[in-house]
Amino acid sequence: MERKVGFIDLTLRDAHQCLWSTRMTTEMMTPILSRIDKVGYSYINIMGGAVFDVCVRYLHENPWHRIKTLCQHLKTPADGLIRGQSLYTFELFPDDIVALNVRRLAANGITMLTTYDALNDNRNLISSVSAAREIGMMVNAMMVYTLSPVHTDSYYQERTRELIALGADHISIKDPTGLLTPERARTLFPAVYRAANGTPIQLHSHCQSGLAPEVYVEAMKNGFSFLHTAVLPLANGASMPAVEEIHRRACEMGIETALDTNELAEVSGYFNWLCHRERKPKGKVAEYNPALYEHQVPGGMISNLKFQLQSLNIGHRLPEILEEASRIRKDLGYPIVVSPFAQYVVTQAVLNVVQGERYKTIPDEIRKYAMGYYGKLAAPLSEEFMDRADIKPEEMRSGRPGEYIPAWVPRLRSELGAAVDDDDLLLAAFYNKELLDPLKKPAAHYTYRTSPLIELIRYIGKRSDLSRAHIKFAGIEITVGS
Amino acid sequence: MSDRNLSYEDLLQILKLVESSSQFAEFRLKLGDIEIDLRKASPLPAPCSQEPPSSSGKALSPPEMHPSAKEGSSAKAAGEHPQKADQRTAHAGYGETMFDAGGRSAGEVSSDNFPEGVILIKSPMVGTFYHSPEPGTSPFVEVDQWVTPETTVCIIEVMKLMNSIKAGHSGNVTHILVNDGEPVEFGQVLMVIDPNGGKKE
Known part of the structure; x- marks a missing residue:
């Protein structure tokens, strides 16, 4: 078994997605990139579904500019995550859009493509994985962990073999809601390790249950190669385990890492300060x-x-609704309780309880899910549901979901004109004009270095209520007055 | 505090002191190597409560004003659909029907005085009412249109899920009481159908 483990940094992506509603801006990231680069991470994940979307909708930043800016200033390989055929959303896109998106991620500097499907229907990964392989991009294919009678160790062994057959360079166990326990890890991890047959394995888990650090220890015992973590101020709670803590555990186990703890302390200090400066919450141990x-x-x-x-x-009926949600999940073939399937299950539970009758109203998306629009279900639908949903046999779909969606790039190209570049073409495929107009503002001027003293001076400088400020430190003396 | 290297930890300590002294006109700190001397422009206290939570840098409000606790708990879900939450917050509690897209006066169609024998299509859930399948396309039904039980009359969107609402009865649409894109309550009357009226086929 390997006695070495690599770290994948999620601070710039999933950590603030979980703790700051995805609101970390490029401007907050650039000053610390040169220090992050020295920490010794194996990969740095900088892009993912919600980050791309929030960039456009709420931060009014061009996500392609963010990718390019970060990649230009990082020597550590950058990782970008997509939701398989759904990319940054929960809709399905045609194969040509998926492939073009992968090529643009690579062109803007991403070296590792991470891709997954929320149903673990790996046919939804074919278009992204093959596009990446065509251009020699590394692929990390994930399978999503959940708890159900059908999501057994052998289920995950089968998925592992599928992902490797697809051509994944790495595979990952992705535990989006922190459901893994050390007990389950002790059977699941060796099983997946055997099925992976030498392909490196990554672990991605969250700390909602407080158990993730113990689960990471199991991963290290079972020969996993890479662990997803974030710096301490942005770790724990709904986020991933702290790199500091997992590094310490690795050292205790005699497992080698490439981390430089002095550099790590500097980076962690910066994000701790950033939480204060931006008035954003720090992660708390759950x-x-x-x-x-x-x-x-x-x-x-x-x-x-x-x-x-x-x-x-009907606030008092919450327990009843959650119980109904468990029954619906079974009826629906055990979807993984993450977006968008979490919304399906919960909305249907509310409808069933409020209407006092099961499946009197079934949302259109749930019928489509049941018909196989989004992919294969993990288990058959219940008879009661089938009966109420009244789905005709000819409405059922069994093919790969992407096959049913006509190519889109040629049409967009003719609509937008030849002058539009591929990055803008993709944005036009994902968003309407009103959302894209604010992105046309000139790119912000970013700074690429900082220090506690620089931050102090900037902070004082931004306080408009001061008439005079005087700072003296280690041979430097600054006085400003108005 | 270390001598030569100001650390982020030092910086935080210093600024916590600065912020906790915001009611004073003058702030002086001498600690080891570092000296800070700040003077306020006017004797007025620094503005506190109106500071937007995410304004970068302009951190005048004292630390106890942090909105962070609120943001933490529902961060993940809010990150995905914050605008939905806003819409819902903005709308609270109209049980009465108010709008009449058909151009009749509002008084005529309050929920209590629909004409005898009509059928009310009510919302099965809290959500957003959509009158047409896509923005900019023609509506599912219009006033004076004859519908059958299977006719889709509108969509109610709940947590981003679209629910096609069927008429459930045959009849002539006499009122459409909600505007496109408006939030609706559970049980709110969306449309009125007269089973006997209009151009029966």
């Missing part, structure tokens, strides 16, 4: 809560649901 394993509904969704139920004056 206490173990067994309820997480019963309904599996993510915490963010429960708080949203509570709000909705209160507006219906």
Whole structure:
């Protein structure tokens, strides 16, 4: 077994997606890139579904510019995540859009493509993986972990073999809601390791249950090659384990890492300061809560649901709705409780409980899911659901979902004209004009270095309520007055 | 505090002191190697509560004003669809029907005084009412149109899921009471159908 482990940094992507509603801007990242580069990470994940989307919708930043800017200033290989055939959304895109998107990620500097399908239907990875392989891009293909009677160790062994057959350079176990326990890891990880047959394995988990660090220890014991972590201020809670903690555990186990702890402390210090400067929350270690394993509904969704139920004056029926959600999940063939399937299950549960009758109203997307529009289901649909949904046999789909979607690039090209570059063409495929107009502002001027003293001076300089500021430190003396 | 290397930890400590002294006109700190001397422009206290939570750099409000606790818990879901949450917050509590897209006066169609024998199509859930399949396309149904039980009359969107609502009865659409894109409540009357009225076939 290997006595070496590599770290994949998620601070610039999933960590702020979980803790800051994805609101970290490029401007906050650039000053610390040169230090991040010295920490000794194997890969740095900089792009993913929600990040791309929030860049456009809320930060009014061009996500392609972010990718290019970060990649230009990082020597460490950059990793970009897509949701397989759905890219940055939950819709399905045609194969030509998926392939063009992969080529543009590579052209803008991404070296490792990470891709997954929320149903673990690996036919939804074919177009992205083959596009990456064509241009010699590394591929990390993920399988999503969930708890159900059908998601057994051998289920994941089968998925592992499929991913390797597709041509993945690495495979990952992705545990988006932190459901893995050390007990399950002790059977699942050796099983997947055997099936991987030498292909490096990555682990991606979250800390909602508080157990993730222990699960990471199991991964190290079982020969996993790479672990997904974030720096301490942006770790824990809904985020991933802290790189500091996992590094310490690795050292205790006599496992070698490439991390430079002095550089890491500097980077961690910067993000700790950034939390303060930007008034954003730091991750807190979550206490173990067994309820997480019963309904599996993510915490963010429960708080949203509570709000909705209160507006219906049925806030007290939440436990009933969560129980119904468990039954619906079984009826629907055990979808993984992440977006968008989490919304399906929860919305259907509310409808069933509020209407006092199961499946009286079935949302259109749930019928489409049941018909196989998004891919193969993990288990058959229940008879009760089939009966109520009244899906005709000719409406069922069994082919690869991407096959049903006509090519899009030629049409977009003729609509937008030859002058439009591929990055803009893709943005036009994903978003309407109103959302894209604000992206046309001139690119911000980014700074690429900082230090605590520079941050102090910038901070004082931005306080408009001061008439005079005087700072003296280590031979430097600055006085500003108005 | 170290002598030569100001660390991020030092920086945080210093700024916490600066921020906790915002009610004073003058701030002086001498600690080891570092000296800071700040003077306020006017004796007025620094503005606190109106500071937007994410404004970069302009951190005048004292640390206890952090909105962070609120943001933390639902961060993941909010990251995906924050605008939805906003829409819902903005809308609270109209149980009455108010709009009449057909051009009749609002008073005529409050929920209590629909004519005898009509059928009310009610929203099966809280959500957003959409009158047409896609933005800019023609509506599913219009006033004075004859519908059958299977006719889709509108879409109600809940948590990004689209629910096609069928008429459930045959009849003539006499009122459409909600505007396209408006939030609707559970049980809110969306449309009125007269089973006997209009151009029966």
